[in-house]
Each structure stands twice: as C-alpha cells, then as structure tokens.
Amino acid sequence: MQSYLQFRRLGHAVHRQLDNGPEHGTASSVNSSAAREAVIPESGRFSQDGTESVVDTLSRNLTQYSEKTALGNSLAGIEIQKQIDTSGPDSHLFIVGWEDENDPLNPRNFSYARRMVATLLVTALAFVVGSASAIESGVLLQITEAYHVSEVVGTLVTGVYLLGFAVGSLVSGPLSEILGRNVVYAGSLTLFMIFIMGSALAPNIGAQLAFRFLAGIFGCPPLTCAGGTIADLWNPLEKTITFPMYAILSFGGPILAPVIASFIGQTGVLGWQWTAWIILIASGAIFVLVLLFQPETYSPLLLKWKGKQLRQQTGDSRFRSAMEMEKVSLSSRIGGAMKRQFLIPFHEPIILLISLYMTVLYIVLFTFFDGYTYIFTDVHGLSQGLTNIVWVAMYVGILLAGLLVLPVYRWTKKDFTAAAQEINGTDPASDPRALDNVHTKPEIRLWFAMFGAPMIPISLFWMGWTDYASVSIWSPIVASGFFGFGSICIFISSYMYVIDAYDIYAASALGFMTVSRYLAAGVMTVVGIPFYKNMGVHWTLTILGCISAIMVPVPYVFYRYGPIIRRWSRYATTEEVKT
Structure with missing residues (x-):
C-alpha cells in the first residue's frame, strides 16, 4: 500500500517539476536548433533527384531531440550522459537523481515521525521472526512427548530453523x-506465516522439521536487511542512536520467546502448538501494519520509479535511473553476492575475527536454550514455567546497554563535528545537514564492544562456578544479566563497525557474518544437550567462558590498530580523517 502511494507521490512530484522545470530550457533549445540550421546550407538539403540528402538526414537527427534535451538539462537532479549507439547518431541519457539534498521524496528527508515508524516496524518484524527461532524451546518436553522422539531430536526444531536463517541470508x-525492501519484507513474511502455520499442524516430526526449516529461510529478511533499511533512513551520526535501539528491541525476540511460552506446555490449558499460533497471530498483525505504514526506503528503487514517471509524462525514453543502467541478471547478481560472502573472509582479518566472535556468542546463547534446564531446573528445582521466566533477567541486562547510547552518541558526534569542519569548513551547529555525508574513522563504533566484551567471560565463569544448590539462585540469574549486556554490546559494535569499515562491501561482509553464526548456532543447539549432560554445567560454562575470554581483546586491538589493519585489507576503506 505504502509503495503504491509513494509511486503516486512520485508521479505528482514529477508533474510539478515538469511544470516548473523547463523555464530556461526552451530558449536554449531554440538557440541550439537555430545554430544547427545556420551551419547547414540550403543547397545541401536535397539531392538533385529531390530526395532527402545525407546532410538533411543528419540535421533532422541532430535536432529531433533538441527540445527534449533542453528539458532534461533544465530539470534539477538530472545528469546528462552521452550514449554512443553504433546503429545511429550520438544521443543522451538523462540519469535521474534527487532534485537537491532537501528533496522530500528522499527517505533521509522523511519526517522524523515517519522514519521512526519505519524503523520500529522493521524492529517489530525482527522481534517476531527472532521469537520464532526460540519459542519452541519453551515446550521442548511436550514436543518430544507428542512426536515420541528423544530430547536431542526435539532440539532439531530450533536447530533447523536457524539453519534456514543461514540459507535465507544468502539471497x-x-x-x-x-x-x-518492502517487496522482500512483505513477500517473505507471507511465506513465513504459511510455513509457521504448517509447523503448528504438522502430523509428525519430519513435517515439523521441514516446515520449520522453510519458515527460517523466509523469516530471515527482517534480520539481514534491517541494517540496510536503517541506513536508508538515517545518516551515519543518527545511526548511533537508531541502530542500538533496533538491536536492543529486536534482540528481545529470541530472549523473551521462552517467557512467552513459559506456562503453555506446563499447564495443559493450551496445547504446545500454541507457540506457533502466537507467532502466526503476531506476524499477521505486523504484516497489516507493514502494508499500511511501511514506506519503501531503498533510494535506487525510488529513483527507478521516478524515471518511469518521467518517461510516462514526457514520452521520452531516455530518462533512466542508475539502477536501470545495470545490465546484470538477477541470478548473476545473487551468485556474485554469494561468492563474495564466502571469499571475503579469506582476505579480511577483521571479518574473520568479528564473525568468529559473533559465532561464539550465538553458540553460548542458543545452547542456553537447552542448558537452562540443567542450570536452573536440575540444580535449583525450578518448574518448567519458572525456568523459562528466568530469561527475563538476561533481557534486563540487554536493556541496561541502552544507558550507553547517549554517552557514545556524544563522543561520536564530537568526532563527526570535527570531521565536518575539516572537510566542509561548516559548523554542524548552524547547518545540521553538514553531518549527513560525513564519515570518520570506523573504530569509533567499537565503544559498545569495549564496554561489553569483558562481561561475557565474567558472566559465564560467575554462572558456572556458583551454580550449586547451596548458593542462592539469584547468583546465576544476575550473571545471565551480565551476559545479556555484553552480548548486545558486541552485536551493536560488530554491525556498525563492519558497515562503516567496508562501505560498498558491507552487505557481503554482513552476509558472511550472518550465515556463519546461524549455521554454527543451529548445529550447537542440537549438540547442547549431550554437552551439558556429559560435561556438566560447571565444566560446560567454564569451557565456553575460556573461549570467550580469548576473544575479549578483539575490539581493543581493532580500536588501537584498526587503521593499520584496514590498510592491509583488500576491501576495507582506508581513507582517514583527522579528528
């Protein structure tokens, strides 16, 4: 709905621009035409037998688009490019752009309220599809009883969903x-709801796993494309606030999913299938909101629509967008993106280490969905429902990370302000738009990670070494809050750092990070139960704590030596701004 309304708005804007645009274009057209007429002698217009001469043909071809060329030249935001066609004379293409930096159709210039609504809708989508990844873990006992399978097989319900995430992230x-963005969000969410419904109605474990895998494939876009949507709407400085907001709220999906399912299986009032029905109902409600209120934010596509409107209203086929000039097939583009996703880490130590760090975090997080039963139920005797509710503590830690947003924003703004003054010679205080296209060193995005990294091993050692019946249950509960705080800080910094450090290659870098961590998490979810059962809670968490402790120096090393490491990289940006 919003996409259709935007297309109509573009049509009205083009009509107004055409009415106001060619004020000086017609005069130049006449002058140009007259000049061409003057240089072609009358005697050269026809051959002796009365037919049209070559000179006349050339004159006609040179002047047939002169008025329209002047029109294109007079319109703001149109770049004229010469195109040489071997089958005819030289011609020009009109490459469509925004009228100016204040063009209201540019997503960056949407009202603050409209941009915030668009961001929150994408966040809500990510929350729901993230919830679907973990909500079944809250009724694992009931699933295994219903399908007469072991607990390890039952954990595949979560594992295959994560593997579906990994596969879907490739495309x-x-x-x-x-x-x-909108077509992908709406289309994928439609199929996601169909397969979630299938998982609720699945007659056996095979069908359940197949539907969950397909639901994972089509549920991943709100997580893999949300960074692009936020970048469409907010400038680099504004993202210092909006991306953490997205991350903190959307991360609540998998964390709070067991809480949603806390007493569904235990009470018997609702069947375990209601975990899927709840996701379906929530998805349907958000789907309606997306159709009604989510605007298209991808600027190249909006300019493509504008080019189509210009062609329709002028009858001139030479109005094109940069997107339309790309002669690459869909399959070639997807194939190239997949190839880059797997090749880029071999040349990029930054991507390799950050991906490894994120993979460790997701392994710990998703094995907790199996491990909480051993940590809280077996040791402290909590019921199934109360064990699920304990996840609230981890989300409290995630919310506390929001306290860092304003201090980090102030430090980041200081760097951006200095960069704007050096590059543009303008004071952002008097010209807020001076910061729109300013980029400074990507390492300033690592502040969150430097606060959060030590919290990961601290929380794991704390939880592992105090998980005894003789120690208060609040000890491991509070420790889980520290894990939540550290995890979200690493997530925020990892994404923002990679986006700034890799610029046009960020999509490929983020794609690899997404695929690798969900692939590992999907496998480790199944391994979690044997790991906790055979190693015990104390050794399991100690081993995970040691692995995460090895990764703690990563953000500090990148903050200190990032500029040098980026100069070694093949794809990372190397431009430095003195701040």
Whole structure:
C-alpha cells in the first residue's frame, strides 16, 4: 500500500517539476536548433533527384531531440550522459537523481515521525521472526512427548530453523537491493506465516522439521536487511542512536520467546502448538501494519520509479535511473553476492575475527536454550514455567546497554563535528545537514564492544562456578544479566563497525557474518544437550567462558590498530580523517 502511494507521490512530484522545470530550457533549445540550421546550407538539403540528402538526414537527427534535451538539462537532479549507439547518431541519457539534498521524496528527508515508524516496524518484524527461532524451546518436553522422539531430536526444531536463517541470508540481502525492501519484507513474511502455520499442524516430526526449516529461510529478511533499511533512513551520526535501539528491541525476540511460552506446555490449558499460533497471530498483525505504514526506503528503487514517471509524462525514453543502467541478471547478481560472502573472509582479518566472535556468542546463547534446564531446573528445582521466566533477567541486562547510547552518541558526534569542519569548513551547529555525508574513522563504533566484551567471560565463569544448590539462585540469574549486556554490546559494535569499515562491501561482509553464526548456532543447539549432560554445567560454562575470554581483546586491538589493519585489507576503506 505504502509503495503504491509513494509511486503516486512520485508521479505528482514529477508533474510539478515538469511544470516548473523547463523555464530556461526552451530558449536554449531554440538557440541550439537555430545554430544547427545556420551551419547547414540550403543547397545541401536535397539531392538533385529531390530526395532527402545525407546532410538533411543528419540535421533532422541532430535536432529531433533538441527540445527534449533542453528539458532534461533544465530539470534539477538530472545528469546528462552521452550514449554512443553504433546503429545511429550520438544521443543522451538523462540519469535521474534527487532534485537537491532537501528533496522530500528522499527517505533521509522523511519526517522524523515517519522514519521512526519505519524503523520500529522493521524492529517489530525482527522481534517476531527472532521469537520464532526460540519459542519452541519453551515446550521442548511436550514436543518430544507428542512426536515420541528423544530430547536431542526435539532440539532439531530450533536447530533447523536457524539453519534456514543461514540459507535465507544468502539471497535476502541481494534481493532487497533489486526488488526493494518492502517487496522482500512483505513477500517473505507471507511465506513465513504459511510455513509457521504448517509447523503448528504438522502430523509428525519430519513435517515439523521441514516446515520449520522453510519458515527460517523466509523469516530471515527482517534480520539481514534491517541494517540496510536503517541506513536508508538515517545518516551515519543518527545511526548511533537508531541502530542500538533496533538491536536492543529486536534482540528481545529470541530472549523473551521462552517467557512467552513459559506456562503453555506446563499447564495443559493450551496445547504446545500454541507457540506457533502466537507467532502466526503476531506476524499477521505486523504484516497489516507493514502494508499500511511501511514506506519503501531503498533510494535506487525510488529513483527507478521516478524515471518511469518521467518517461510516462514526457514520452521520452531516455530518462533512466542508475539502477536501470545495470545490465546484470538477477541470478548473476545473487551468485556474485554469494561468492563474495564466502571469499571475503579469506582476505579480511577483521571479518574473520568479528564473525568468529559473533559465532561464539550465538553458540553460548542458543545452547542456553537447552542448558537452562540443567542450570536452573536440575540444580535449583525450578518448574518448567519458572525456568523459562528466568530469561527475563538476561533481557534486563540487554536493556541496561541502552544507558550507553547517549554517552557514545556524544563522543561520536564530537568526532563527526570535527570531521565536518575539516572537510566542509561548516559548523554542524548552524547547518545540521553538514553531518549527513560525513564519515570518520570506523573504530569509533567499537565503544559498545569495549564496554561489553569483558562481561561475557565474567558472566559465564560467575554462572558456572556458583551454580550449586547451596548458593542462592539469584547468583546465576544476575550473571545471565551480565551476559545479556555484553552480548548486545558486541552485536551493536560488530554491525556498525563492519558497515562503516567496508562501505560498498558491507552487505557481503554482513552476509558472511550472518550465515556463519546461524549455521554454527543451529548445529550447537542440537549438540547442547549431550554437552551439558556429559560435561556438566560447571565444566560446560567454564569451557565456553575460556573461549570467550580469548576473544575479549578483539575490539581493543581493532580500536588501537584498526587503521593499520584496514590498510592491509583488500576491501576495507582506508581513507582517514583527522579528528
């Protein structure tokens, strides 16, 4: 709905621009035409037998588009490019752009309320599809009883969903850059709801796993494309606030999913299938909101629509967008993106280490969905429902990370302000738009990670070494809050740092990070139960704590030596701004 309304708005804007644009274009057209007429002698217009001469043909071809060329030249935001066609004379293409930096149709210039609504809708989508990844873990006992399978097989319900996420992440990003954000969001969510419904009605474990895997494939776009949507709407400085907001709220999906399912299985009032029905109902409600209120934010697609409107209203086929000039097939583009996703880490130590760090975090997080039963139920005797509610503590830690947003924003703004003054010679205080296209060193995005990194091993050692019946249950509960705080800080910094450090290659870098962590998490979810059962809670968490402790120096090393490491990289940006 919003996409259709935007297309109509573009049509009205083009009509107004055409009415106001060619004020000086017609005069130049006449002058140009007269000049051409003057240089072609009358005697050269026809051959002796009365037919049209070559000179006349040339004159006609040179002047047939002169008025329209002047029109294109007079319109703001149109770049004229010469195109040489071997089958005819030289001609020009009109490459469509925004009228100016204040063009109201540019997503960056949407009202604050409209941009915030668009961001919150994408966040809500991510929350729901994230909830679907973990909500079944809250009724694992009932699933295994219903399908007469072991607990390890039952954990595949979560594992295959994460594997579906990994597979879907390979193509969802490139699709959003070809078809636009809204089509991918709405189309994938439709199929996601169908397969979630299938999982609720599945007659056996095989069907359940198949539907969950397909639901994971089509549920991934709100997580893989949300970074692009936020970048469409907010400038680099504004993202210092909006991306953490997205991350903190959307991360609540998998964390709070067991809480949603806390007493569904235990009470028997509702069947375990209601975990899927709840996700379906929530998805349907958000789907309606997306259709009604979510605007298309991908600027190249909006300019493509503007080019189409200009062609329709002028009858001139030479109005094109940069997106239309790309002669790459859908399959080639997706294939190229997939190839880059797997090749880029071999040349990039930054991507390799950050991906490894994120993978460790997701392994710990998703094995907790199995491990909480051993940590809280077996040791402290909590019921199934109360064990699920304990996840609230981890989300409290995630919310506390929001306290860092304003201090980090102030430090980041200081760097951006200095960069704007050096590059543009303007004071952002008097010209807020001076910061729109300013970029400074990507390492300033690592502040969150430097606060959060030590919290990961601290929380794991704390939880592992105090998980005894003789120690208060509040000890491991509080420790889980520290894990939540550290995890979200690493997540925020990892994404923002990679986006700033890799610029046009960020999509490929983020794609690899997404695929690798969900692939590992999907496998480790199944391994979690044997790991906790055979190693015990204390050794399991100690081993995970030691692995995470090895990764703690990563953000500090990148903050200190990031500029040098980026100069070694093949794809990372190396431009430095003195701040």
